[in-house]
Amino acid sequence: MNETQTPPMESGDLSQRIKDAVGAGDAERLAGLLDPLPSSEALRELLMLVPDERDRVLELVPVELAAELVEEAPNEMAVELVERLEPERAAEILEELVSDIQADVIGELDEEDAEAILSEMDEQEAADVRRLSTYADDTAGGLMMSEVFRFTDTQTVGKVLRELAAEDEDFEQYRGQHPCIVDQNNRPVGVVSLRGLLTAKRSELLTSIMVPPLTVPVDMPLEQLEDIFDENPFLSVPVVDADGVLVGVVMRSAFTDALLERSESESLKRQGVVGDELRSMPLWLRSRRRLAWLAANIVLNIIAASVISAYEETLAAVIALAIFLPMVSDMSGCSGNQAVGVTMRELSLGLVRPIDAFRVWVKEVSVGVINGIALGILIGLVAWLWKGNPALGIVIGLALALNTVLAVSIGGVVPLMLKRMGQDPAAASGPLLTTITDMAGFFFVLSLATLMMPWLIS
Amino acid sequence: MNETQTPPMESGDLSQRIKDAVGAGDAERLAGLLDPLPSSEALRELLMLVPDERDRVLELVPVELAAELVEEAPNEMAVELVERLEPERAAEILEELVSDIQADVIGELDEEDAEAILSEMDEQEAADVRRLSTYADDTAGGLMMSEVFRFTDTQTVGKVLRELAAEDEDFEQYRGQHPCIVDQNNRPVGVVSLRGLLTAKRSELLTSIMVPPLTVPVDMPLEQLEDIFDENPFLSVPVVDADGVLVGVVMRSAFTDALLERSESESLKRQGVVGDELRSMPLWLRSRRRLAWLAANIVLNIIAASVISAYEETLAAVIALAIFLPMVSDMSGCSGNQAVGVTMRELSLGLVRPIDAFRVWVKEVSVGVINGIALGILIGLVAWLWKGNPALGIVIGLALALNTVLAVSIGGVVPLMLKRMGQDPAAASGPLLTTITDMAGFFFVLSLATLMMPWLIS
Numbered sequence: 041m042n043e044t045q046t047p048p049m050e051s052g053d054l055s056q057r058i059k060d061a062v063g064a065g066d067a068e069r070l071a072g073l074l075d076p077l078p079s080s081e082a083l084r085e086l087l088m089l090v091p092d093e094r095d096r097v098l099e100l101v102p103v104e105l106a107a108e109l110v111e112e113a114p115n116e117m118a119v120e121l122v123e124r125l126e127p128e129r130a131a132e133i134l135e136e137l138v139s140d141i142q143a144d145v146i147g148e149l150d151e152e153d154a155e156a157i158l159s160e161m162d163e164q165e166a167a168d169v170r171r172l173s174t175y176a177d178d179t180a181g182g183l184m185m186s187e188v189f190r191f192t193d194t195q196t197v198g199k200v201l202r203e204l205a206a207e208d209e210d211f212e213q214y215r216g217q218h219p220c221i222v223d224q225n226n227r228p229v230g231v232v233s234l235r236g237l238l239t240a241k242r243s244e245l246l247t248s249i250m251v252p253p254l255t256v257p258v259d260m261p262l263e264q265l266e267d268i269f270d271e272n273p274f275l276s277v278p279v280v281d282a283d284g285v286l287v288g289v290v291m292r293s294a295f296t297d298a299l300l301e302r303s304e305s306e307s308l309k310r311q312g313v314v315g316d317e318l319r320s321m322p323l324w325l326r327s328r329r330r331l332a333w334l335a336a337n338i339v340l341n342i343i344a345a346s347v348i349s350a351y352e353e354t355l356a357a358v359i360a361l362a363i364f365l366p367m368v369s370d371m372s373g374c375s376g377n378q379a380v381g382v383t384m385r386e387l388s389l390g391l392v393r394p395i396d397a398f399r400v401w402v403k404e405v406s407v408g409v410i411n412g413i414a415l416g417i418l419i420g421l422v423a424w425l426w427k428g429n430p431a432l433g434i435v436i437g438l439a440l441a442l443n444t445v446l447a448v449s450i451g452g453v454v455p456l457m458l459k460r461m462g463q464d465p466a467a468a469s470g471p472l473l474t475t476i477t478d479m480a481g482f483f484f485v486l487s488l489a490t491l492m493m494p495w496l497i498s
Numbered sequence: 499m500n501e502t503q504t505p506p507m508e509s510g511d512l513s514q515r516i517k518d519a520v521g522a523g524d525a526e527r528l529a530g531l532l533d534p535l536p537s538s539e540a541l542r543e544l545l546m547l548v549p550d551e552r553d554r555v556l557e558l559v560p561v562e563l564a565a566e567l568v569e570e571a572p573n574e575m576a577v578e579l580v581e582r583l584e585p586e587r588a589a590e591i592l593e594e595l596v597s598d599i600q601a602d603v604i605g606e607l608d609e610e611d612a613e614a615i616l617s618e619m620d621e622q623e624a625a626d627v628r629r630l631s632t633y634a635d636d637t638a639g640g641l642m643m644s645e646v647f648r649f650t651d652t653q654t655v656g657k658v659l660r661e662l663a664a665e666d667e668d669f670e671q672y673r674g675q676h677p678c679i680v681d682q683n684n685r686p687v688g689v690v691s692l693r694g695l696l697t698a699k700r701s702e703l704l705t706s707i708m709v710p711p712l713t714v715p716v717d718m719p720l721e722q723l724e725d726i727f728d729e730n731p732f733l734s735v736p737v738v739d740a741d742g743v744l745v746g747v748v749m750r751s752a753f754t755d756a757l758l759e760r761s762e763s764e765s766l767k768r769q770g771v772v773g774d775e776l777r778s779m780p781l782w783l784r785s786r787r788r789l790a791w792l793a794a795n796i797v798l799n800i801i802a803a804s805v806i807s808a809y810e811e812t813l814a815a816v817i818a819l820a821i822f823l824p825m826v827s828d829m830s831g832c833s834g835n836q837a838v839g840v841t842m843r844e845l846s847l848g849l850v851r852p853i854d855a856f857r858v859w860v861k862e863v864s865v866g867v868i869n870g871i872a873l874g875i876l877i878g879l880v881a882w883l884w885k886g887n888p889a890l891g892i893v894i895g896l897a898l899a900l901n902t903v904l905a906v907s908i909g910g911v912v913p914l915m916l917k918r919m920g921q922d923p924a925a926a927s928g929p930l931l932t933t934i935t936d937m938a939g940f941f942f943v944l945s946l947a948t949l950m951m952p953w954l955i956s
Contacts, residue, residue, distance in 0.1 A: 078725035078728065078729055079725075079728055079729060080724070080725060080728060080847075080848040080849075081725075081848075083849065084848065084849055084850075084851075087849060088854075088857070112728065114847060201696050201697065204692075204693045204696050204697060205693070205696070205697040215731050216674075216731075216733065234662075234692065235662045235663070237696065238659050238662050238663070238695065238696065239659065239662060239663040266538070267536040267537075267538060267539075270536065270537055270538060270570070271536055271537060273673050273674075275674060275733070292751070293750070293754075296751075296754040296755075296758070297754075299758055300754070300757055300758050300761060303758060303761040303762055303765065304761055304843055304846065304847075306765070307761065307764070307765040307768070307839070307842070307843070308839045308840070308843055310765070310768070310769070310839075311768070311835045311836055311838060311839030312832050312835060312836045312839070313836045313839045313840055316843075317840050317843075318840070318843075318844065318849065319840060319844065319849075319850075319858065319861045319862075320849075323864050323865065323868070326865055327864075327865050327868040327869055327872075330833070330836050330865065330869060331868075331869050331872055331873070333832075333836070334829065334832060334833060334836075334869065334873060335873075335876070337829065337832055338825075338829060338873065338876060338877060338880075341824075341825045341828055341829060342825070342880060344824075344825075345821045345822065345824065345825050348820060348821045348824075349818075349821050349884075352817050352818070352820075352821075355817050355820050356814070356817045359810050359813050359814045359817075360807075360810070361820075362806060362810075362813050362819075362820040362823065363803045363806045363807050363810075364803065365820065365823070365824055366799075366802075366803065366806075366823055366824040366827055366828075366936065366940075367796075367799045367800070367802075367803050369824055369828075370799055370824075370827075370828075370932070370936070371792065371795065371796060371799060374770055374791075374792060374795055375788070375792060377769045377770060378769055378770045378771045378788050378791075378792075380769060381765070381766045381768075381769030381770070381771045382766070382771055382775050382776070382777060384765070385762055385765070385766055385774075385775075385776075386776065386777060388762065389538075389572060389762075390538040390539075390542065391538075391541065391542055391545060391776065391777075391778075392542070392777075393542075396546075399546070400777065403777045404777075406781050406785075407781065407784055407785050407788065410781070410785040410789075411785055411788060411789050411792065414789055415789075415792060415793075415796065418793070418796060419796060422796075422800060426807075474828070478824065478828070482824075
């Protein structure tokens with residue numbers, strides 16, 4: 041191969057070639073460019089196109105590749121990709137996916153779009169998806185798929201082996217599942233292990249080698265599924281409804297994906313982004329969502345600033361205080377946020393619960409006192425040396441020390457309080473904490489300054 | 499059963515009973531209390547004890563239960579639990595765990611502690627752990643375990659079935675692995691599927707039903723493993739060294755755990771907690787780590803505040819500006835952090851790379867302009883109405899609008915820049931962004947006020 045004639049395979053170059061292929065409507069060339077990429081890269085390339093081009097790609101490429109792209113996309117993105125397509129094409133693509141992903145996408149669509157797509161799908165499959173999309177996201181029902189590797193209590197080991205040997209194209213969807221045995225009312229009565237299957241005679245009844253099944257109710261929340269998957273090495277858990285009837289199976293992979301999504305989504309919310317934003321979303325949606333959070337925050341900021349307003353005379357007398365006000369509030373906010381972060385982590389690891397608030401408070405006060413003293417001395421020295429005013433150093437240092445203790449001890453407890461009140465600690469802890477530490481910080485600096493005024497202006 | 503005589507099973511009560519059992523050195527009672535709990539709850543109870551009591555628990559309970567607790571603990575906690583034990587007991591506990599967890603713990607211990615424990619372990623096992631603990635954490639080597647379900651290319655299907663039927667107690671550790679076939683040099687030549695095993699004759703050679711293996715090199719980083727596990731439904735991937743020799747296997751579960759840990763750890767770092775703190779860690783360690791980050795931050799704060807110091811005259815003339823300084827810097831910081839959050843998420847989803855910085859910048863400028871105008875008008879009106887001064891409204895509103903555009907566009911790009919420079923975007927983006935937006939915010943407010951002074955004081 042003559043390497044000098046091969047154009048460089050830079051990312052920018054590939055993107056251009058994809059754009060060209062889309063423009064030319066060349067399905068084959070497009071598939072040739074996207075198919076060899078790992079799906080994450082292919083998705084990245086797709087998202088770099090404008091929406092109309094994205095639609096063309098999903099229409100042109102083979103349906104398996106389109107399905108791969110939709111599957112790779114975070115859910116809110118998958119929904120956006122699918123809702124722009126003709127219902128017929130959308131249905132074709134969705135039919136390539138397993139039922140839990142189908143339901144995630146369908147569940148997020150407008151009712152009208154959803155119905156248009158469902159009516160193009162296989163009737164049985166559409167019914168499954170309708171049912172699955174009614175369950176709440178972070179429950180066993182929301183995470184399960186309806187494809188269960190299911191046998192009845194009258195069948196034999198040989199039946200399972202014949203099914204496996206049948207080269208049924210749908211076999212892949214059962215990967216990681218052990219055969220689940222149900223009675224005539226479709227209630228799980230046992231599961232069969234791989235080892236059981238391999239070492240039993242073909243003529244043996246499945247009931248003679250099965251072990252009692254561990255099942256979970258359809259409304260079990262993610263937190264409890266964590267305990268189940270933690271305690272047991274199973275790759276999947278059968279899900280039953282209120283009557284004990286088998287309705288699906290939660291795969292360990294769907295469960296871990298949900299954990300990871302929750303972690304990412306909480307992390308975003310802590311930075312003031314509610315609603316899992318991606319840059320490929322429409323501009324007005326991104327702006328509006330961010331603004332909603334910022335507007336609430338501006339109100340909290342005004343409340344905090346009103347403390348400064350109450351002390352304008354003190355400020356006018358010692359203008360240097362204005363330099364240190366943002367510093368004290370910012371540093372305390374940072375200290376408090378560290379404590380919030382540790383509590384959020386311990387919450388997600390299950391190491392702490394709302395009932396432990398007092399224990400957490402005690403632990404944080406100790407850190408707060410040590411760090412408050414250290415930071416107070418540091419900033420006090422800075423203020424003294426900078427402005428040549430020892431009293432200013434004492435005011436600022438003392439204010440930061442006090443506010444650090446307050447911020448750290450409140451920061452550790454705020455997420456637990458919010459959780460107990462049924463609020464979302466990830467989204468609300470930061471703004472709540474910052475408002476309190478801003479107000480307290482301004483108050484400490486300005487009231488201490490008022491008290492020490494004679495020394496400050498001497 | 500007479501319910502009135504049963505003591506209430508509150509958490510506090512259970513904790514007290516555990517404390518009592520530890521105090522009495524009653525191993526049986528202790529195991530009876532801890533064993534029925536899900537491991538996350540049992541670990542929670544353990545962490546509520548003081549360190550000496552924790553040691554006693556791990557010494558008293560059956561070794562399987564102790565191992566369960568160590569396995570459940572986040573790694574930095576597991577290390578702390580183990581290093582306090584007698585080497586003999588520590589070795590006993592570690593021997594219950596699979597090799598990748600052994601290596602994670604041993605790798606974090608002081609060399610002296612590690613050697614003391616290793617010398618008490620089975621020689622072969624100790625050698626494995628020594629080898630595994632040399633690999634970097636987030637690589638295939640760091641994630642793999644050395645227990646491979648391995649067969650040679652001269653063995654038959656029957657051999658695998660006999661091995662499975664042997665009820666070997668170690669069988670559990672291979673769960674989720676497909677048999678891996680190696681040549682006489684221990685190089686992988688194929689893997690056998692479950693279906694292949696179940697549908698082949700016992701006398702058939704494994705080589706006749708195997709498919710070519712997908713292997714990964716021992717130094718493959720987590721990001722690339724993501725592509726591998728994304729593209730393929732495998733539950734495990736064999737790992738080879740530079741000579742192509744089979745050295746271990748990365749389980750999908752170890753891989754997803756690593757992803758989740760990375761996400762949690764980044765989330766903590768974004769809030770200024772470096773080093774995966776848990777409250778059960780020693781106070782001085784927690785304080786010191788948090789202080790290190792805060793002390794760096796205080797320096798950045800001083801730099802930003804020096805901007806205010808340069809405009810003391812302006813401030814003295816219009817003292818109301820001091821009320822709005824923290825507000826403008828805080829609001830812009832929040833806007834910028836939203837953009838940081840979205841970029842961090844897109845980085846971890848693999849949807850954006852450092853090379854895309856310009857594209858991200860363009861996308862963020864649009865959001866920045868819209869939100870800047872909206873927030874600028876909002877805060878401008880507040881300033882005008884609050885202080886009855888329209889010129890103040892214009893100064894503050896314009897400053898916030900400009901600074902929002904700056905903050906949002908810089909915030910989206912900062913993590914990409916840091917990543918390109920080989921820095922950790924999770925830990926450094928926030929402080930870097932805040933310093934820039936603080937300085938710029940103070941500058942915009944105070945320089946605009948200086949320009950508009952005649953109207954401000956009229």
